[in-house]
Amino acid sequence: MHRPIYTRYLLIVMCLFSVTMVSQSFIRLDTMQLAAAKQQIIEGTASPQTLEAYSKLLQQASSVLKQDNPTVMDKSIVPPSGDKHDYLSISRYWWPDPKRQDGLSWIRLDGQTNPETQTEAVDRKRLALMGRGVYVLSLAYYFTEDETYATKAISMLDTWFINPETLMNPHLKFGQSIPGHPNTRPFGILDGRSIVQFIPDALQLIATSTQWTINKQTKMTAWLSAYLAWLIESPLGIKGSQLTNNHGSWYKFQVTALAMYLGQTDLAKQTIVVTEHSLENMLTAEGGQIHELERTRSFFYSCFNLEALTSIAKIGDDVDMNMWNYKTENNKSLSLALQYLAHVVNGAEWKHDTLKTVNKTDLLPIVAAFFDTYKTEDYRTLLRSILAEVDKDSRDANSQEFWLFHPDFKI
Template sequence: MKRHLWKMLLFVATINIAFAQNTFKTQATQILKVQVLKEAEWAMQQKSVTVTAESSPRSAGGKHDFFSEGDYWWPNPANPNGPYIQRDGETNPNNFVAHRYAMIRFSEIIGALASAYQITGDEKYVKQALVHLKAWFVNQETLMNPNLAYAQAIQGLYTGRSIGIIDTIHLMEVAQGIMVMEKAKSFDKANLITIKRWFADYILWLNTSKNGIAEKNAKNNHGTTWAMQTASFAKLVNDQPMLDSLRLRYRNVFLPNQMAADGGFPLELARTKPYGYSIFNLDAMVMLCQMLSTPKDNLWTYQTADGKSIKKGLEYLYPYIADRSKWPLKPDIMFWENWPVAQPFLLFGANYFGEQTWFNTWKSLDLKPTNEEVVRNLPIRHPLIWL
């Protein structure tokens, strides 16, 4: 009898969660529809800009190689022509970031077009998306090589670093957008095969190169964001062994090693921008749950032996999102006033757990942030294609 009652309660709980998820998806669509169609109208007018459009003489790579420079590195006043020195949390506005901006723009275009296609079913959005996808992944004159060997270089020290791999979090919505649009009649199979091969090659580089392996093993947000983007790309190419390994990594590495007993992230809290980095890492953790959970391996409900879970992480940070003035640590050294925005963890957490207050907070925040630092650390800006 007790077992029967437990099954009934579990069934009711499952039905309630499913109803809440459908409700929040409907509400989010209603809230974002006008914005999405406006963004798509803009995207329909855009020409392709890839890494070949602009280059830096400081890059050790070629025309087709992504290049960026470390954000927090500056000329040394004591040795202006020597190696740069670090000023943690302070972004140098003179470093080369054109490729990063091009990738973010690409992500905005594909995210907007895929979202509009999902809402309307109009294949004009798919046709326009293909123009940009072919420029980045197919056309030999303009494509980007599937590596990030020269990302976040440091003048006088490194031609590229492992932490630069974080720059391709902005390809996540490109990959997700492709999955939304790939069954459209306008999406020809030959280009789809070539595009997926590019992502498969990039997954291989992420897992075999020196920089890729170092980023994979990073103990803070760099490790989680490596996994987050790899999961996105692996879903696109249906790399099930990779997806399985990422589920294991979430359960055995990220959750037990990055989260404290209270739900906070000690390595992020130790930074000069603890608030922003905590938000960023929780977004990444939640996206892993969103992308990797299956009926047989639900990361949303997974809990370590000592009680750590994604819900505990959400419950720890949420009060400081609802009211930033309650933050117990010093304000971030930069961009303190720019956070939070409509964080993905609020929407997807609310959607799974049926938390109306989280959803209400999400919709009350900035749904279309424009601050460059915020956008750079917000890979999910078109949530409808993920729900």
């Protein structure tokens, strides 16, 4: 069991903790957007799209209220460590080798999801359900101030991070494992984005709940501190920091976000600088993302990687670092990467391989981030074009979140 590192950080945090210890800045959310949306929803002046997004949020929160709390203890496959508290997932694009009777070692078929990797036997779906579920509940609590939502969110946090009988150990050593291969790959760190994208902001949203205590906050801070330490100190974490594709970008996002939440601004700034420098070898002269264009789902992974990079840039705003305008010595930048992708919105053909139809709405969180930063008519027009592609009956999470936090935006 990997409890020593968690226990060590718990003791440190208990000695140093105060209510103001953690950052008061959101990671993904925006304080002004939240306040404006809440006020307009209460007054009934929000756009129809925002009111619909809010209604969907409450429906989703009500659904989560009825679900059992996810826990790593529910998996049926025991990790190599023998400890079910260790997170376990299997890499989705790997399949049994048909040339071998036992199927080992598994082989990679990029872009083709093996359904056996997505079952309840491992933890990936549970982790995603926990992260998204806590986030949805915390937003519902913020907008309604109904303690029912906060109580369930806190219960889910307790099950996944705090209760010693059910908690996940703060590492991803067995994430994206592959049958027949040693556990020396850092790619499982990608799964951790389900924690870092949602949990720090959720903790900020539920901080005003009567159910949330200093003791619980202390233990959550200790868990996140231990996980950050694993990311930057462990052999797998160090390997993750050296990756130059979307895995490396989401690694850097996790480190930057956790460092900001935990008040380690120097580490956050250092990671942002490293991210800026990574653009030189990540992008072509035209803005194409070299490693993502090699994938069989090249448009999706290009958007996926750029979303990580823009998420880091948004955090940089809180420490006076303008990654948005950063250019390498060869003029490579975030805006150049977006321009390369945005042509498809205007009808240009995507010239790279892709197993699936290009989904223009994959660009939505990226373009929304650029619009929020620059507020230009060009980005407004691009946003409108993307939003026009969204099926009103779809369950597109990107469009729902956009409308929830942009109550004044006009189509």
